[in-house]
Structures are given as C-alpha cells and as structure tokens.
Amino acid sequence: MSGIAVNAPQTIQLLMGNEAIARGALEAGVGVAAAYPGTPSTDIIDSLADVAKDLNLYVEWSVNEKVALEVAAGASLGGVRALTAMKQLGLNVALDFLANVSLTGIKSGLVLVVCDDPGALSSTNEQDSRNIAKMFDLPLLEPATAQEAKDMTKWAFELSEQISNVCLVRSVTRISHARGNVVLGELREVSARASFDTTQKPYTTIMGGAPQYHRVLHENLTKIAQIFESSPFNGYAGPERPELLIITCGTGWLYSWEAIKMLSLQDSVGILKLGTTWPLPGELVKRHMMKAEKILVVEEVDAFLENNLKVLAVDSLPGRDRIFYGKHSGHINPFGEINTDIVIRALTNILNTKYIIRDEAYRQKATEILNRYVVFRETQFCPGCPHRGLFWALKDSLRLDGQEGVLTGDIGCYGSGVGSTGFKQLKTMHSMGSGIGVANGLGKLEQFGFKQPVLATCGDSTFFHAAIPALINGIHSKANFILLLLDNSGTAMTGFQPHPGIPMNAVGDPAPAVDIGDLCRGLGVPVEIVDPYDIEDTTQKLLNVLRHSGRPRVIISQRECSLMRARSEKPLYQMDVVAHQCQGETCGCNRFCTRVFRCPGLMWNTNTKKVEIDQAICVGCGVCVDICPQSAITRKEIR
Amino acid sequence: MPPVCDYEEGDSMSLPQKEPLNLIIAGVGGQGNVLISRLIGQAMVDDGYKVTIGETYGASQRGGSVTSHVRISKDHQYGALIPEGQADIILGLEPMETLRHLALRGSPSTYVITNTRPIYPMCVATGEAEYPTLDHIQQNIDELSRKAWYVDASEIALNLGVVLLTNIVMVGALAGLKIMALKPDRFEHQLKAIFQKGKLDLNLRAFKMGLGHDFGQ
Numbered sequence: 001m002s003g004i005a006v007n008a009p010q011t012i013q014l015l016m017g018n019e020a021i022a023r024g025a026l027e028a029g030v031g032v033a034a035a036y037p038g039t040p041s042t043d044i045i046d047s048l049a050d051v052a053k054d055l056n057l058y059v060e061w062s063v064n065e066k067v068a069l070e071v072a073a074g075a076s077l078g079g080v081r082a083l084t085a086m087k088q089l090g091l092n093v094a095l096d097f098l099a100n101v102s103l104t105g106i107k108s109g110l111v112l113v114v115c116d117d118p119g120a121l122s123s124t125n126e127q128d129s130r131n132i133a134k135m136f137d138l139p140l141l142e143p144a145t146a147q148e149a150k151d152m153t154k155w156a157f158e159l160s161e162q163i164s165n166v167c168l169v170r171s172v173t174r175i176s177h178a179r180g181n182v183v184l185g186e187l188r189e190v191s192a193r194a195s196f197d198t199t200q201k202p203y204t205t206i207m208g209g210a211p212q213y214h215r216v217l218h219e220n221l222t223k224i225a226q227i228f229e230s231s232p233f234n235g236y237a238g239p240e241r242p243e244l245l246i247i248t249c250g251t252g253w254l255y256s257w258e259a260i261k262m263l264s265l266q267d268s269v270g271i272l273k274l275g276t277t278w279p280l281p282g283e284l285v286k287r288h289m290m291k292a293e294k295i296l297v298v299e300e301v302d303a304f305l306e307n308n309l310k311v312l313a314v315d316s317l318p319g320r321d322r323i324f325y326g327k328h329s330g331h332i333n334p335f336g337e338i339n340t341d342i343v344i345r346a347l348t349n350i351l352n353t354k355y356i357i358r359d360e361a362y363r364q365k366a367t368e369i370l371n372r373y374v375v376f377r378e379t380q381f382c383p384g385c386p387h388r389g390l391f392w393a394l395k396d397s398l399r400l401d402g403q404e405g406v407l408t409g410d411i412g413c414y415g416s417g418v419g420s421t422g423f424k425q426l427k428t429m430h431s432m433g434s435g436i437g438v439a440n441g442l443g444k445l446e447q448f449g450f451k452q453p454v455l456a457t458c459g460d461s462t463f464f465h466a467a468i469p470a471l472i473n474g475i476h477s478k479a480n481f482i483l484l485l486l487d488n489s490g491t492a493m494t495g496f497q498p499h500p501g502i503p504m505n506a507v508g509d510p511a512p513a514v515d516i517g518d519l520c521r522g523l524g525v526p527v528e529i530v531d532p533y534d535i536e537d538t539t540q541k542l543l544n545v546l547r548h549s550g551r552p553r554v555i556i557s558q559r560e561c562s563l564m565r566a567r568s569e570k571p572l573y574q575m576d577v578v579a580h581q582c583q584g585e586t587c588g589c590n591r592f593c594t595r596v597f598r599c600p601g602l603m604w605n606t607n608t609k610k611v612e613i614d615q616a617i618c619v620g621c622g623v624c625v626d627i628c629p630q631s632a633i634t635r636k637e638i639r
Numbered sequence: 640m641p642p643v644c645d646y647e648e649g650d651s652m653s654l655p656q657k658e659p660l661n662l663i664i665a666g667v668g669g670q671g672n673v674l675i676s677r678l679i680g681q682a683m684v685d686d687g688y689k690v691t692i693g694e695t696y697g698a699s700q701r702g703g704s705v706t707s708h709v710r711i712s713k714d715h716q717y718g719a720l721i722p723e724g725q726a727d728i729i730l731g732l733e734p735m736e737t738l739r740h741l742a743l744r745g746s747p748s749t750y751v752i753t754n755t756r757p758i759y760p761m762c763v764a765t766g767e768a769e770y771p772t773l774d775h776i777q778q779n780i781d782e783l784s785r786k787a788w789y790v791d792a793s794e795i796a797l798n799l800g801v802v803l804l805t806n807i808v809m810v811g812a813l814a815g816l817k818i819m820a821l822k823p824d825r826f827e828h829q830l831k832a833i834f835q836k837g838k839l840d841l842n843l844r845a846f847k848m849g850l851g852h853d854f855g856q
Contacts, residue, residue: 014681014690121695145691145716178719179677179692181684254718262722340722358724358746362783366742369779373771374739377667377704377760421761594765603759604766614764616802 024153029188032075038087109157146180238270297326384562384619433466443479571620666732676707693719811849
C-alpha cells in the first residue's frame with residue numbers, strides 16, 4: 001500500500017510527509033538520492049530505496065551527511081537530479097560542503113530536505129535550520145501539509161535549476177511523521193544522458209572571486225523573490241481589513257486556522273500563509289501587512305519569519321504604527337513545539353476574549369487521576385539488547401577496578417546508557433562520534449594530575465560516520481583512553497539501515513564490507529573482541545584493559561541487535577525461573593534481577609513476591625542467568 | 640446515548656456529524672498502533688474524507704507510549720495534533736494508556752473503547768511502582784468519559800493464536816459500535832491490500848470477531 005511509486009495520477013493516497021517528499025522527488029525525475037539516517041528524516045530515503053530498482057534510481061545510505069550531500073552534488077554536476085535528506089543535526093555535519101557548493105553552484109536540480117525536530121522528540125536539540133538558508137543565501141520552502149510536501153519538493157528541483165543552486169525544503173516532525181491526503185501527479189522518467197562538461201570553468205572559488213560568487217547569490221535571491229511573489233504556496237484568507245493579521249508558515253498554518261475556527265474569529269482575524277519563507281516575497285507580504293495594525297507571527301522554534309517581517313516593515317512600511325506579536329512578545333513560545341492550544345491562548349490574550357478549553361473541574365479531576373494512577377513509561381533497552389550486557393559488565397568492571405573510570409558516549413541506542421537501563425554509566429553524550437573526541441581530551445590530562453581511566457562508547461554506524469578521525473587523533477596524540485565499539489551490525493536506532501561495515505547496501509544488494517576490527521588493527525591499535533552476552537568474560541577482559549594505560553585501546557563488543565536478530569532467527573535459550581530457588585523478598589538481593597538489571601522480560605510478581613519470566617517478551621538471550629545470586633534463573637538451549 | 644453518526648451499512652451518504660472527528664489511538668510500542676491508524680485513515684480517505692494522522696513514536700521500540708491522532712473531516716485537512724479536550728473517541732490498546740490520553744485530551748463528551756489487558760511499564764515490572772487495578776482504571780475512565788466500552792481484545796486475539804491481532808480486534812469492535820463512519824467493508828479492503836493469504840484470513844477473522852463483539856447491553 002506504500003503508494004510512492006504508483007503511476008496513477010490524480011488518485012488520492014494517505015501519505016506520510018516523508019513519503020510525500022519522496023513522491024515529489026519521483027515526480028521531478030530524481031535519479032540519485034543519498035543520506036545518512038536520522039529521525040525524523042529517515043523514511044524519505046527508506047521509501048526511495050524500496051522503489052529504486054523498479055524505477056532505475058541510485059539510492060545509497062552514505063557514511064555521513066556531508067558525504068551524502070557531496071554524492072548528491074556529484075550527481076547534479078553529472079547532469080542528474082539529486083536529493084539528500086537529513087535531520088537538523090545532520091545538516092550541521094554537511095555545512096562545510098554546503099557553504100562552498102552554494103557559492104560555486106550546481107548543474108541539475110539539487111534539493112536538500114532538512115527535517116527539524118521542534119520539541120526534540122527524537123533528537124538532542126531543536127535547532128531551527130531555516131537560519132542556514134539565510135546564512136548561505138539559498139531559497140527555502142516550508143510545507144504545511146503532506147500535499148505541499150510532495151508538491152514543494154517537486155517544485156524545488158525546478159527552482160534549483162533556475163538559479164543553478166541548492167534549494168532547501170524544511171520539514172518538521174509533525175509534517176514528516178504525519179499523514180495526510182495527497183493527490184498524486186505524473187511520475188517523470190530519469191534522464192539517461194549523464195556527463196560532466198570538462199570545458200566549463202571549474203566549480204571552485206579557490207582561484208579568487210568568492211565575493212563575486214557571493215554577489216551572484218544575492219542576485220539569485222532577488223530573482224527567486226520575484227518568482228515567490230506569485231507562488232500558489234502563499235495566500236491570504238480572511239476579512240479585507242482584519243483586526244489582527246496572522247502571518248504563519250509550516251505547521252503554524254493549520255494550528256492558526258483551527259484556532260480561529262474554534263474561537264469563531266473568522267470575521268476579525270485573517271491569515272497570510274507563506275510557503276516560501278526565504279527570500280520573502282516582499283511585495284505580497286507588504287500588501288497584506290498594510291491591512292492590519294496588529295500582526296501575530298505563528299511559527300515553530302525561532303523568530304525567523306518574525307524577524308524578517310520586522311526588517312521588511314522597517315525598511316518599506318515607514319510611518320505607521322504596527323504592533324508585532326509572536327516570539328518576542330511572549331505570545332508564541334520560542335522553544336518546544338507549538339500547537340492549536342498555544343495559538344488559542346495567544347489570540348484570546350491579544351484580542352482580550354475568553355475561551356474555556358476544558359471545564360476547570362473536569363481538568364482538575366483529570367490531573368488528579370493522572371498523578372494518582374498513571375505511571376511513566378521509561379525508555380529502556382529492548383529485551384535481549386546486547387547493550388544491557390555490555391553496560392552491566394562495564395558497571396562491574398569499573399567498580400572492581402576502583403579507579404573511578406569515566407565513560408563518555410555519543411548518539412545511538414546506547415545513548416540510553418545515561419539512564420537506569422544502562423545503569424547510569426554514561427557521563428557525557430553529545431553528538432555523533434563525540435564520546436571518543438571528548439575521551440581524547442580527558443585522556444591527555446595526566447600532566448594536570450588526572451588519574452581516572454577514560455572509556456568511550458561508540459556504535460558501529462556512528463564509528464564510520466564520525467569517530468574514525470578522533471581515533472586517529474588519539475593514536476597520534478597518545479591519548480589515554482579505551483574505545484568501546486558496540487557493534488550490533490546495523491544502524492539500529494533508525495530502523496537497521498546498512499552502513500559500510502555491512503555486506504549489503506541500501507537496496508539490498510551485496511556490497512563490500514569494511515571490517516571494523518581490521519581497520520583499527522591497521523591503524524596499529526590493540527583490539528580485543530568480547531561477547532556482551534557473556535558478562536563474566538566481558539567483565540574480565542574490561543578489567544585487564546583498564547589496567548594497561550598509556551595509549552588508545554579498542555574493545556569491540558559484538559552481538560547483533562536483538563530486534564534485527566528476531567526477524568530471522570529463533571531465540572538462543574528457553575528461560576525459566578526455578579520458583580523454590582528464588583528467595584523473593586527474603587533473599588537480601590533486594591530484587592536485583594528486576595530493580596537493577598531491568599530487562600523487560602523479567603517481571604516481579606507482587607503477589608508471589610518472586611521473579612517471573614514474561615515469556616511473551618523474553619527473547620531468550622540468556623544473560624540474566626549470571627545475575628541471580630541464587631542461580632534461580634535457568635536457561636535451556638533451543639536447537 | 641445519541642450516536643456520533645447514524646448510518647446503515649452500505650449507505651455511502653453517511654457522514655459523521657462531528658466535524659472534524661478526532662480519534663486518538665493509544666497504546667505501547669509493538670502493539671501495531673501506527674498500522675491501524677494508517678489503515679483506518681486510508682479506509683476513510685477511500686470513502687472521500689480528508690484525513691490527517693499525527694503519530695508520536697519517538698522511542699516506541701523501547702517500551703514507550705505510542706499515540707496516533709487521527710483527524711477525519713468532510714472538507715478540510717487539519718493539523719496533526721488534536722487540541723486539548725477535543726478528542727471525540729479514544730481507541731485504547733492498553734488500559735493505562737487509554738486513561739492517560741483520556742485525562743490529557745478528553746472531555747465529558749469523549750467516547751472510549753479500550754482493550755483490558757495491561758502491558759506493564761518498567762517501573763511496575765521492577766516492583767518500584769504499582770499498576771492500578773482494572774477496577775480503578777475502569778472507574779476513572781467511566782468518570783472522565785461520556786461512555787466507555789471494554790473489550791478483552793488480547794484474549795480474543797490469543798484465542799486466534801496471535802496476540803499481535805489485538806489491534807485488529809479493537810478496530811473491529813470500534814466499527815461495530817458505529818460511533819464513527821468507519822465502514823467494515825472499507826477496512827477489510829485495506830487488510831486485503833496489505834496482507835497475503837494466510838495472514839489475511841487471520842486478520843479478517845480478528846476484525847470480524849471485534850465487529851461482532853457483544854458488549855452486553
């Protein structure tokens with residue numbers, strides 16, 4: 001039912017925003033798509049990979065976002081329309097190349113989709129990537145519905161070719177991960193005549209003239225603003241002379257529209273909805289700003305639109321008092337998500353009206369019930385997750401070692417190691433590959449009296465993405481740290497996408513795999529392999545490594561992600577609890593197996609006051625056998 | 640109890656009176672929440688509606704709560720989040736999640752239909768917190784809703800041999816209540832579009848079991 005490759009124009013599909021973006025690219029005749037996975041952007045390339053063979057596309061999971069953008073740019077320079085998609089933090093990785101390619105320009109349409117995550121629902125920050133469009137003078141489109149996500153992506157390829165430069169499309173989680181009606185258009189065939197024109201002047205600013213290239217960017221913006229003036233993605237709805245004008249974009253549009261409807265303010269409040277937010281279509285915006293003295297700007301995260309509108313008003317609408325409401329006035333929050341309720345509150349405050357969202361007595365009752373009966377569901381490692389065994393062995397070895405070892409980390413499922421599921425072992429966690437970089441710094445503090453061992457965790461996909469330069473740095477600087485490579489055979493957090501260490505590519509074909517161990521050994525680092533399902537052995541090997549210091553050492557913890565494994569293989573063990581051996585509350589272990597080990601497959605029965613295996617959840621990894629001081633948990637090999 | 644909509648099977652003119660109809664599907668990662676929101680949504684789209692679905696599933700594979708906001712309208716596309724107090728129906732796959740979302744988004748006019756089998760959060764499995772008794776959950780759901788129906792959907796699914804069918808049983812039960820204009824044949828058509836023969840039969844049976852569920856009233 002994934003309708004993204006259906007050649008049935010005018011039919012209506014309920015597409016996810018990300019699928020709609022992929023469909024838009026197909027309708028534009030995209031030939032190459034490359035990305036590194038990152039929520040909420042991953043499904044764009046996932047869904048293009050699904051149809052790549054049928055439609056003769058080249059789709060890859062690149063090693064990181066910078067390479068993905070470079071791959072897309074290479075395709076564009078070779079005459080093939082290309083798309084790259086990334087989450088907001090991934091865009092930061094790609095910025096160095098973007099800063100340059102935006103100056104030199106490209107050939108065939110090149111669209112960069114960035115999926116921001118207001119509210120940081122699945123990210124470590126909620127940066128507003130629209131600022132990047134302004135920083136590098138690139139056109140920016142902001143879809144407000146799934147339909148627009150498709151249509152704007154398609155249009156972005158044309159815009160890109162009109163100015164021979166990258167066009168940005170900014171989505172957010174509530175667009176990318178939402179579904180909506182999408183009327184399909186025609187699929188377009190990929191041009192099969194790719195070539196690079198070697199007679200053209202080189203694509204670079206290195207021979208001088210960067211300011212000249214920069215000037216061209218500004219001319220392009222003027223040209224694009226002119227095109228934006230008549231874009232169907234911009235429009236006004238409301239009274240001729242509204243008491244209040246809302247100017248909005250992206251998710252803010254439908255939130256504003258619904259708020260006006262719920263408050264029955266259709267006769268006094270109008271909405272100017274913008275789909276093209278950089279450069280602004282100045283004439284259109286001015287025309288509408290002249291209609292009202294009060295303007296409320298509704299947008300997600302930064303006051304991007306608001307600030308640009310204010311500049312426009314100061315520059316070209318002098319002599320009139322105009323009051324702006326929005327982020328700066330405190331009516332719309334400049335952090336976290338926005339929603340209809342927030343717009344309702346802003347409108348009632350500005351217009352001094354009343355609206356009761358929920359009856360106060362009901363709301364109080366509901367809050368009481370929430371507090372009294374509803375329990376929080378914490379994020380945890382899955383049943384059978386190899387990270388649980390590894391973090392347990394880490395906890396034990398650091399305690400036995402007794403030197404207050406410090407564990408730094410980075411982005412991946414194992415980032416949850418900061419919480420109780422990882423026994424709170426992880427002490428720093430920032431960006432892709434940052435654990436080993438930070439360990440480089442901590443590992444050079446000996447001359448200042450630093451005596452603690454330093455360990456860094458890093459996943460297999462993350463290792464390829466960002467950790468290799470930091471490892472090489474540490475080898476050269478003789479930094480004192482241990483790199484723990486948690487190799488679970490895939491990019492687990494985003495849905496098991498392959499990476500260069502996996503013998504398969506994005507479309508499922510065999511591909512040469514780079515062996516992580518060989519790579520490290522080739523750099524001259526001592527490498528030890530452990531099995532995180534064998535806690536005793538892993539703890540012992542960790543202890544040994546902790547006792548040797550002076551230069552980087554690598555431990556590779558090897559076990560496939562249990563979710564991935566469950567797709568193709570039977571459980572390893574049948575797990576059981578010998579009831580008479582479990583001493584329950586009288587044991588003195590204080591529910592060690594459930595309270596501390598915290599595997600979802602282990603269940604404390606409050607009636608019998610003993611532990612049980614939840615057979616519906618347990619995946620039979622067998623690790624908890626080593627946890628029980630009474631050996632009450634047993635495992636039987638499944639053949 | 641006046642129904643939200645009133646249609647006869649096969650009557651293509653039937654529409655929900657509520658505009659838009661706001662349906663929340665509440666559950667836990669792994670229960671197939673996102674799948675049924677998509678299938679219900681596409682069934683309504685095929686019937687001529689405009690549907691928006693907002694899904695929150697950040698850490699769903701890791702035991703988190705998963706919620707879908709399904710918004711169904713005759714003529715408008717709505718935003719992906721249902722405003723506070725505006726949920727018309729809560730379809731719950733797990734009783735405590737049902738209560739959570741009723742308390743967060745419900746009002747005295749919200750209908751509730753929920754599965755009764757708990758999935759314990761980590762802190763309950765570890766003995767650090769208590770899961771409320773089903774009686775307490777029911778009492779609170781009854782108090783906060785206009786009317787609530789309880790289905791032992793997991794038991795029904797287990798009797799069919801696959802607990803994963805719980806979500807499909809629940810959609811059947813929802814369609815059987817006729818509190819929204821979800822036409823059984825439209826939904827069955829969606830099942831036929833995504834499942835192969837063996838799995839399809841099981842899913843159709845699960846849907847029919849839900850559809851014919853006797854609420855004892």
